[in-house]
Amino acid sequence: MSTLISLAYLSAAVLFMLGLKQLSSVETARTGNLLSLTGMGLAICATALKLSGQNLPLLLGAAALGTLLGTVSALRAPMTAMPQMVALFNGFGGGASALVAVLEFYKEFGRLAPLSCVTIFLSAFVGWITLTGSLVAFGKLQGILSGKPILLPGRHLQLVMILSGILALGVYQTVAGPQPPAFLALCALSILLGVLLVIPIGGADMPVVISLLNSYSGIAVALTGFVLFNHALIITGSLVGASGLILTRIMCKAMNRSLAHVLFGGFGTEASGAAPGASTGGGVKEATPQDAVTVLENSRHLIIVPGYGMAVAQAQYAVRDLARALEGKGVAVQYAIHPVAGRMPGHMNVLLAEANVPYDQLFDLDQINDRFAQTDAALIVGANDVVNPAAKEEPASPIYGMPILNAQAARTVIVLKRSLNPGFAGIENALFTRPNTLMVFGDAKKTLTQMASILKQE
Amino acid sequence: MVQELLFGVYIFVLAVFVGFELISKIPPILHTPLMSGSNAISGITIVGAMIATSHASSFILQALAFTAVVFAVLNVVGGYLITDRMLRMFKKKSP
Numbered sequence: 001m002s003t004l005i006s007l008a009y010l011s012a013a014v015l016f017m018l019g020l021k022q023l024s025s026v027e028t029a030r031t032g033n034l035l036s037l038t039g040m041g042l043a044i045c046a047t048a049l050k051l052s053g054q055n056l057p058l059l060l061g062a063a064a065l066g067t068l069l070g071t072v073s074a075l076r077a078p079m080t081a082m083p084q085m086v087a088l089f090n091g092f093g094g095g096a097s098a099l100v101a102v103l104e105f106y107k108e109f110g111r112l113a114p115l116s117c118v119t120i121f122l123s124a125f126v127g128w129i130t131l132t133g134s135l136v137a138f139g140k141l142q143g144i145l146s147g148k149p150i151l152l153p154g155r156h157l158q159l160v161m162i163l164s165g166i167l168a169l170g171v172y173q174t175v176a177g178p179q180p181p182a183f184l185a186l187c188a189l190s191i192l193l194g195v196l197l198v199i200p201i202g203g204a205d206m207p208v209v210i211s212l213l214n215s216y217s218g219i220a221v222a223l224t225g226f227v228l229f230n231h232a233l234i235i236t237g238s239l240v241g242a243s244g245l246i247l248t249r250i251m252c253k254a255m256n257r258s259l260a261h262v263l264f265g266g267f268g269t270e271a272s273g274a275a276p277g278a279s280t281g282g283g284v285k286e287a288t289p290q291d292a293v294t295v296l297e298n299s300r301h302l303i304i305v306p307g308y309g310m311a312v313a314q315a316q317y318a319v320r321d322l323a324r325a326l327e328g329k330g331v332a333v334q335y336a337i338h339p340v341a342g343r344m345p346g347h348m349n350v351l352l353a354e355a356n357v358p359y360d361q362l363f364d365l366d367q368i369n370d371r372f373a374q375t376d377a378a379l380i381v382g383a384n385d386v387v388n389p390a391a392k393e394e395p396a397s398p399i400y401g402m403p404i405l406n407a408q409a410a411r412t413v414i415v416l417k418r419s420l421n422p423g424f425a426g427i428e429n430a431l432f433t434r435p436n437t438l439m440v441f442g443d444a445k446k447t448l449t450q451m452a453s454i455l456k457q458e
Numbered sequence: 459m460v461q462e463l464l465f466g467v468y469i470f471v472l473a474v475f476v477g478f479e480l481i482s483k484i485p486p487i488l489h490t491p492l493m494s495g496s497n498a499i500s501g502i503t504i505v506g507a508m509i510a511t512s513h514a515s516s517f518i519l520q521a522l523a524f525t526a527v528v529f530a531v532l533n534v535v536g537g538y539l540i541t542d543r544m545l546r547m548f549k550k551k552s553p
Contacts, residue, residue, distance in 0.1 A: 013473075016499050017480060023492055024483040030545040033495055037538045040502065047505045051512045055520060059511045062524045066531025073532075074539035079547075085540055086494045093500045093533040096507050099526035103510035106519055115459060214493055217500045224506045226466050233502055234466050235473040240500040242477025247489060339486060346489030350544050358551035364486040 001049070008046035009232035015039025016236055020243070026359055043232055079354040080311050083344040084141035087134045087210055090217050094130020097220035098187070101127060104227050105183055114174045116227070121170040121183075123223035125190045130216040132194030137209055140198075141343055147203035155200060156264065162193050197263065204308070204385070206343040208251045208262045215244025247345050254339035254365070256391075256402040284420065287438035289450040292379075292414050295438070297455060299376035301332045303368065305407055306348045307341045309382015309418070309444055316355040318448035319381055323357070325455040334361055336368045336378075336405050338386035369406045378410035380431075382417070382444050388429045413437040416444045491544045498537025504530035 016039045022032025051059075070089075077085045101124035108116065139145035152158065169186040173179060201209050222237025224230075252259050296302060304323065310316060323333045335357065337348045349362055372378060380387055387407040390397035407413055408431050415432060419441060432439055440447050484492050507530045511523035 012502075016502075017476060019499075020477075020480045020484075020492075020496070023488055023495060024480075024485065026488065026548045026550075029488060029491060029548070030542065033491075033498075033538065033541050033545055036495065036499055040499070040504075040534055040538070043502055043505055044508070047508045051508060054512050055514055055523065058514075058520055058524055059508060059527060062511070062527035063531050066528040067535050069528070070532040070535030070537075071539060074536040074543070077540070079544075082490060082494070082540070082544070085536070086490075086497055089494070089533050089536045089540070090497050090500075092529040092536075093497065093503055096501075096526045096530035096533065097503045099522050099529070100503065100506040100510045103514060103519060103522055103526065107510070107513045113459060115463060119463075210493065214497055214500075217497065221500045221503045222470055224503050226463065228506055228509060229462055229466065230505060231466070231469055233505060234469050236499055236502045238470050238473035239477040239480070240496045242474045243481045243492065243496040246478065246481045247493065250486075250489075337486070339489075344490055345493060346486060346491070349487045350490045350547070353544070353547040353549070356547075356549060359487055359548050360551055362487055 005046045005050055006231075008042050009230070012039040012043035012046070013232050013235040015042065016239060020239065079351055080314055081142070082350055083206065083210060083342070083347060084138045086344060087137040087141060087213065090210075090213055091131045091134025091138065093217045094127045094134060094213075094220050096127075097217070097224045098124050098127025098131060098190075100224050101227060102187065105178065106180075109178060109180070112178050117174045117178055118170070119223060119226040121173070121186060123220060123227050124183075124187055125166060125170075126216055126223055127220040128187055128190035129194035129197065130213055130220050132191050133198045133209075133216070134213050136195055136198040137206065137213060140201075140203060141206060145199075149202040150199045152196070152200070155196065159193070159196060162189050162196070165189050166193070200264075201262070203343065204340075205255075205262050207340050207345050207347075208248055208255070208259070210344045211244050211247035211251055212259070213244070215241050215248060218242070218244055251340055251345060254403060256399070283433040285435075285438050287414070287440050289440060289447050290454055292438060292440050292447075293451050293454045295412050295414060296326055296331065296377055296379070296451075297329050297458075299331055299412075301375045302326060302334070302377045302379060303372060303375050303407070303410065304333065304335045305378060305380045305383050305387055305405055306335065306337065306352065307381065307383025307386060308343060308347075309384075309416075311342055311347065311351055311382070313382060313444040315381060315445040315448055316351040316357075318445045318452065319352070320355040320357050322448050322452040322455070325452045329455070334363055334368065334371070336372075336407075337362055337364055338383070338405050339365060341383060341386055365403060365405060372406040372409040375410045377412045377414060378407040380407060380413065380415040380417075381448070384417075384429055387431055389431055389434075390429070393430075407431065408434055408436070411436065415439050416447050417441060418443065487548075491541050494537055494544065495541040498534060498541055501530055501534035501537055504534055
């Protein structure tokens with residue numbers, strides 16, 4: 001029986017890997033997700049066979065409640081809310097791992113070998129950080145908490161003190177034997193640490209943080225595997241941990257910043273002394289939607305650059321309508337998507353897919369950047385820092401060195417923007433004052449809808 | 459005990475390498491579904507929550523176990539559903 005169960009766990013792990021492999025192409029991705037779901041079902045059934053039957057009603061009740069809550073929240077969330085939903089579910093995974101560690105602590109209490117202590121403490125530590133860190137990220141993305149970095153005085157010292165406290169409590173119990181008060185203190189400090197780690201991080205850095213928390217939840221699972229000596233958990237946890245780490249690295253690279261700088265740098269506070277020479281206000285050419293339409297319909301090739309502003313204005317359908325109307329006039333339309341546009345990796349792709357924009361029109365930075373120079377028009381919808389030429393031209397700028405979309409190379413650049421307010425870091429954008437740039441102010445969705453209707457009337 | 463733990467570390471290290479290989483091949487366009495999909499997979503911690511529930515003896519431990527299972531199931535069900543919802547939307551150019 002136990003051999004059978006172990007084999008079922010192995011099959012589950014293989015199904016997860018196959019599922020992830022299928023995610024490498026859009027055609028097979030959905031099957032991949034179903035394969036992975038099958039693996040999950042298999043693992044759950046195998047575990048059910050192993051159980052003694054004690055607390056069965058409790059288990060079933062919890063499963064029913066979790067299924068209900070999970071289904072309702074997953075089906076009701078709008079696509080623009082995906083970053084916070086992923087953060088929330090991620091947090092729950094971490095919380096579950098942390099609770100399992102707590103339960104194991106009390107179950108084995110008195111019999112705990114020093115090595116088991118270490119795995120339980122690590123598992124609780126990472127699990128709690130994942131839970132509270134994700135909840136703070138959720139709060140920021142959902143707008144419950146301010147999206148701006150919240151910087152507490154002496155925060156680096158606080159972090160150091162909390163971390164040494166956790167370490168001391170862990171080492172002490174490993175040597176002197178486990179003690180519930182010390183263990184609970186360790187849990188409480190980890191819970192606090194999760195909050196303090198994410199609270200100073202601003203909205204635009206969320207892609208990095210969500211990827212990192214994703215990785216943590218994987219590591220928490222792997223550590224739970226070590227606590228329970230369950231290889232399925234170890235394999236699966238390390239897959240997820242690796243996935244989160246890769247995404248974190250890609251996001252950091254796309255912002256030209258180190259992970260340490262994102263986590264501890266407090267971006268967006270030092271930027272007040274913004275790049276010199278890029279003073280906005282003067283030299284801005286304001287245009288009406290009608291002017292923009294005139295430029296666009298006389299273009300052969302248009303590249304649309306969406307940013308977080310498109311998500312905020314829920315403008316993805318309006319973007320598609322305009323693109324279709326232009327295609328009807330013979331304009332070739334492509335989309336350029338920066339890795340950190342939006343609030344999580346791939347955020348823009350999902351929104352455009354929701355609006356039925358075919359995915360073969362979506363291109364990432366490396367694929368499309370050389371084409372701006374040959375394109376007639378670039379339309380910027382709610383993007384700012386990812387097209388800021390200061391990243392290339394002004395070594396004094398805080399975003400200097402960040403790879404940007406080369407939109408300024410297009411013959412005409414049309415920027416849809418609510419106002420001249422600078423982006424998240426308070427960095428002014430010299431693109432807006434370039435001679436080939438037209439600014440159309442106002443709500444992106446309204447402007448786009450207006451433009452599409454002008455086109456249709458003609 | 460040490461042997462068993464060491465074996466676990468072996469598996470961990472090898473799986474991390476497999477993970478890196480698999481994930482590096484995923485195109486940026488699918489990064490959001492990748493996140494929510496891998497997030498759903500990390501709901502495998504449900505296995506731990508189920509086992510822990512079957513051992514919970516006191517009321518407080520049962521309450522904690524109940525919460526652990528609710529969290530893990532939420533993670534699994536919500537994660538897979540949301541990933542599927544997203545993946546269904548990706549379409550090629552319609553004729």
